[in-house]
Amino acid sequence: MLYVDPVGDAAQLARLLEEATEFDFAADDSLIEVRASAGAVVGDRATTTIEDLLRNADLAMYDNKRLRQASLPELR
Incomplete structure (x- = not known):
């Protein structure tokens, strides 16, 4: 039998999308973080x-x- 966890699956998909779109790049003398x-x-x-x-x-x-920003030390 196939078990589907809609809430867990939706949360996992959201995390995967966030991870796939995270990257950093250098511009002039600055490091730009894209999240x-x-x-x-x-x-x-x-x-x-x-x-x-x-x-x-x-x-x-x-x-x-809000939760992600609260966990970043430089934004506290």
Whole structure:
């Protein structure tokens, strides 16, 4: 039997997207760090429209952004 974990799968996909878009490059005398934040949601009975899904994914992305920034020592 195939087991699907929608929440875990969505979180893993978000992490993979973030990792795939992380890179650094040098510009003049500076190191530029490029990072992306992803938000993932799984629909439920309360989520009835695509707008609900997009809004919830957007909120999840901003939560993720805040958590990631709080973990960077230079941004504390």
